[in-house]
Amino acid sequence: xxxxxxxxxxxxxxxxxxxxxxxxxxxxxxxxxxxxxxxxxxxxxxxxxxxxxxxxxxxxxxxxxxxxxxxxxxxxxxxxxxxxxxxxxxxxxxxxxxxxxxxxxxxxxxxxxxxxxxxxxxxxxxxxxxxxxxxxxxxxxxxxxxxxxxxxxxxxxxxxxxxxxxxxxxxxxxxxxxxxxxxxxxxxxxxxxxxxxxxxxxxxxxxxxxxxxxxxxxxxxxxxxxxxxxxxxxxxxxxxxxxxxxxxxxxxxxxxxxxxxxxxxxxxxxxxxxxxxxxxxxxxxxxxxxxxxxxxxxxxxxxxxxxxxxxxxxxxxxxxxxxxxxxxxxxxxxxxxxxxxxxxxxxxxxxxxxxxxxxxxxxxxxxxxxxxxxxxxxxxxxxxxxxxxxxxxxxxxxxxxxxxxxxxxxxxxxxxxxxxxxxxxxxxxxxxxxxxxxxxxxxxxxxxxxxxxxxxxxxxxxxxxxxxxxxxxxxxxxxxxxxxxxxxxxxxxxxxxxxxxxxxxxxxxxxxxxxxxxxxxxxxxxxxxxxxxxxxxxxxx
Amino acid sequence: xxxxxxxxxxxxxxxxxxxxxxxxxxxxxxxxxxxxxxxxxxxxxxxxxxxxxxxxxxxxxxxxxxxxxxxxxxxxxxxxxxxxxxxxxxxxxxxxxxxxxxxxxxxxxxxxxxxxxxxxxxxxxxxxxxxxxxxxxxxxxxxxxxxxxxxxxxxxxxxxxxxxxxxxxxxxxxxxxxxxxxxxxxxxxxxxxxxxxxxxxxxxxxxxxxxxxxxxxxxxxxxxxxxxxxxxxxxxxxxxxxxxxxxxxxxxxxxx
Numbered sequence: 001x002x003x004x005x006x007x008x009x010x011x012x013x014x015x016x017x018x019x020x021x022x023x024x025x026x027x028x029x030x031x032x033x034x035x036x037x038x039x040x041x042x043x044x045x046x047x048x049x050x051x052x053x054x055x056x057x058x059x060x061x062x063x064x065x066x067x068x069x070x071x072x073x074x075x076x077x078x079x080x081x082x083x084x085x086x087x088x089x090x091x092x093x094x095x096x097x098x099x100x101x102x103x104x105x106x107x108x109x110x111x112x113x114x115x116x117x118x119x120x121x122x123x124x125x126x127x128x129x130x131x132x133x134x135x136x137x138x139x140x141x142x143x144x145x146x147x148x149x150x151x152x153x154x155x156x157x158x159x160x161x162x163x164x165x166x167x168x169x170x171x172x173x174x175x176x177x178x179x180x181x182x183x184x185x186x187x188x189x190x191x192x193x194x195x196x197x198x199x200x201x202x203x204x205x206x207x208x209x210x211x212x213x214x215x216x217x218x219x220x221x222x223x224x225x226x227x228x229x230x231x232x233x234x235x236x237x238x239x240x241x242x243x244x245x246x247x248x249x250x251x252x253x254x255x256x257x258x259x260x261x262x263x264x265x266x267x268x269x270x271x272x273x274x275x276x277x278x279x280x281x282x283x284x285x286x287x288x289x290x291x292x293x294x295x296x297x298x299x300x301x302x303x304x305x306x307x308x309x310x311x312x313x314x315x316x317x318x319x320x321x322x323x324x325x326x327x328x329x330x331x332x333x334x335x336x337x338x339x340x341x342x343x344x345x346x347x348x349x350x351x352x353x354x355x356x357x358x359x360x361x362x363x364x365x366x367x368x369x370x371x372x373x374x375x376x377x378x379x380x381x382x383x384x385x386x387x388x389x390x391x392x393x394x395x396x397x398x399x400x401x402x403x404x405x406x407x408x409x410x411x412x413x414x415x416x417x418x419x420x421x422x423x424x425x426x427x428x429x430x431x432x433x434x435x436x437x438x439x440x441x442x443x444x445x446x447x448x449x450x451x452x453x454x455x456x457x458x459x460x461x462x463x464x465x466x467x468x469x470x471x472x473x474x475x476x477x478x479x480x481x482x483x484x485x486x487x488x489x490x491x492x493x494x495x496x497x498x499x500x501x502x503x504x505x506x507x508x509x510x511x512x513x514x515x516x517x518x519x520x521x522x523x524x525x526x527x528x529x530x531x532x533x534x535x536x537x538x539x540x541x
Numbered sequence: 542x543x544x545x546x547x548x549x550x551x552x553x554x555x556x557x558x559x560x561x562x563x564x565x566x567x568x569x570x571x572x573x574x575x576x577x578x579x580x581x582x583x584x585x586x587x588x589x590x591x592x593x594x595x596x597x598x599x600x601x602x603x604x605x606x607x608x609x610x611x612x613x614x615x616x617x618x619x620x621x622x623x624x625x626x627x628x629x630x631x632x633x634x635x636x637x638x639x640x641x642x643x644x645x646x647x648x649x650x651x652x653x654x655x656x657x658x659x660x661x662x663x664x665x666x667x668x669x670x671x672x673x674x675x676x677x678x679x680x681x682x683x684x685x686x687x688x689x690x691x692x693x694x695x696x697x698x699x700x701x702x703x704x705x706x707x708x709x710x711x712x713x714x715x716x717x718x719x720x721x722x723x724x725x726x727x728x729x730x731x732x733x734x735x736x737x738x739x740x741x742x743x744x745x746x747x748x749x750x751x752x753x754x755x756x757x758x759x760x761x762x763x764x765x766x767x768x769x770x771x772x773x774x775x776x777x778x779x780x781x782x783x784x785x786x787x788x789x790x791x792x793x794x795x796x797x
Contacts (some may be wrong), residue, residue: 156590187617
């Protein structure tokens with residue numbers, strides 16, 4: 001079974017023998033003839049003959065993945081294949097074996113991107129859902145193929161393998177032509193004979209074993225590469241001796257790239273992670289300006305800090321509501337006294353509020369102010385030059401990380417059993433700043449030490465995050481309840497259910513508070529601190 | 542998964558032709574189909590150009606030394622697989638008799654294939670034996686080809702009575718007239734009358750036609766190489782009735 005064959009019935013979980021791929025170094029329609037002329041002459045008598053190959057049919061393919069390539073990174077390939085009026089979704093594994101094949105029998109889905117929930121229920125969705133999570137499936141490549149099919153016959157004129165000759169033209173993300181690809185799929189029970197055909201094909205002049213998958217080949221023909229993650233904030237590759245000014249400018253430029261990569265998805269509301277990643281890029285930018293801004297030319301920080309603060313605040317209401325809505329199924333499932341259906345008016349309220357917040361966000365992102373911000377910021381970063389007295393980036397990294405670590409330690413050591421929630425909120429901010437710095441300058445660190453330090457920091461951050469989220473959400477749910485009462489559109493049972501959620505949040509907050517002392521002690525312990533300061537040391541060296 | 546057996550105590554009545562053509566039609570309708578050629582003569586295997594050979598013979602399959610899955614061969618038709626015949630199948634009775642619960646062995650061998658196939662066709666050898674009993678216990682539908690003679694109808698009655706005496710699972714029975722010679726008045730008369738009088742008879746009848754014999758030349762089902770011939774049309778009608786009687790739910794619609 002391969003992409004070229006007639007699909008099985010809808011919703012089938014398919015077990016297949018992996019197909020073998022070859023690539024031709026020649027083009028044109030003479031490929032089937034080349035093979036037909038080679039029948040019986042290659043490797044003795046394998047295959048005895050080829051059948052078919054007289055006509056080509058057209059196949060249209062759309063490869064789907066999340067914006068951050070979750071399927072590809074998990075070794076999965078999902079494609080929508082259209083043959084005439086027949087449309088199916090095909091999920092394949094790393095070795096090309098078909099894992100699931102879903103025939104689309106309803107109105108043909110062409111409105112990608114779409115969330116995984118839009119896939120028909122069945123084995124394919126069950127395989128994709130845990131990998132894609134909340135991310136939408138977006139087209140990552142499109143191609144049109146002319147496929148000629150041949151059968152490899154044995155001495156009894158029995159088909160032992162099917163060969164598809166695929167001449168593919170890529171139409172997205174760029175235009176290009178892929179060298180003809182041959183896919184040999186053994187017929188069940190004829191693996192050994194098909195292997196001989198495979199060897200015979202490999203011996204033909206101009207044919208080589210395919211290394212890339214069809215998706216990788218299509219992307220390469222279009223000048224792209226699978227697995228690129230343009231939307232993720234991350235440290236730019238740095239050299240320790242690089243001047244701090246240009247290094248910080250490089251970090252900020254890469255954050256601007258991440259921000260802009262997520263802009264379209266945020267405006268089109270493709271999935272909630274576009275906004276989430278855009279906000280991360282903004283937060284890192286703000287922290288970099290605050291903590292490393294002294295390395296930049298005078299005036300730049302003062303000009304842009306208020307603008308990025310505005311951008312951060314613009315995105316907060318939508319993200320807060322996203323978080324609520326994403327957690328809604330878990331919150332509903334956790335109800336003990338109330339029924340999940342009691343929360344329906346609350347869910348409706350959140351959805352309306354979220355739609356309204358998103359409209360305001362889009363207005364902001366389409367405003368002249370935003371446009372000026374990103375255009376001006378990119379141009380100003382490009383103009384950053386190393387000053388005459390130029391501290392190296394390693395020196396800056398060591399200094400800022402050590403200072404951020406001291407601030408976090410000080411804030412944490414002041415926290416006692418009677419400290420207000422604000423003290424923990426403040427510590428959380430200090431820890432975030434420290435984490436951003438460690439990640440921003442990550443390319444300067446020893447890799448193993450770096451990840452160990454991140455893991456230790458994250459353990460404390462998770463505890464603080466749980467505490468603050470639960471605290472904020474309790475305040476928010478009270479505010480939502482007040483607003484819904486004022487709007488006179490909330491039944492009593494909904495308020496009761498919301499009260500139960502608030503009580504659950506209070507329990508979660510207490511639990512996080514109870515865990516805090518131990519987590520902070522781990523972070524402040526000699527081993528963790530030595531590791532963090534070791535990072536700073538390795539950066540300075 | 543529905544199990545459909547083409548069965549008759551007599552040989553040369555069109556069991557294999559029915560199994561091959563109905564199996565092909567089921568696959569064409571979008572069902573995932575396995576045809577098990579249980580007849581040591583291996584006619585169904587021959588028609589699909591597959592060698593009538595199973596590694597380890599029938600004994601390996603019956604005793605579970607070799608999984609059925611590993612012995613299955615793909616035919617040249619989409620969704621249609623074949624479990625080939627083997628000359629050792631002539632001793633299947635002895636092999637079954639040597640094990641526990643021989644009458645239920647076939648059903649238990651087929652059980653693991655439930656998720657892989659929508660329909661399994663059993664092309665049975667002409668006999669009444671332990672293997673036949675195992676087939677009756679595994680099958681949801683017995684398709685019984687009959688040559689339209691009085692004696693044939695009597696055989697069907699005996700079979701029906703035997704099935705009625707089985708404890709537990711009993712397959713449905715659908716008989717159909719096969720190899721009808723239109724020059725014989727008795728053939729045409731019985732074939733016209735009985736299906737109207739008995740609910741266990743299909744209305745479709747399969748005439749004796751040279752195009753059916755040509756299957757051995759083409760080595761393919763007549764429904765594949767001559768679907769619009771009279772034989773092709775009659776097999777299609779027989780499949781419609783058999784499918785309904787077997788209670789086989791709609792598989793994906795045909796793509797060809």
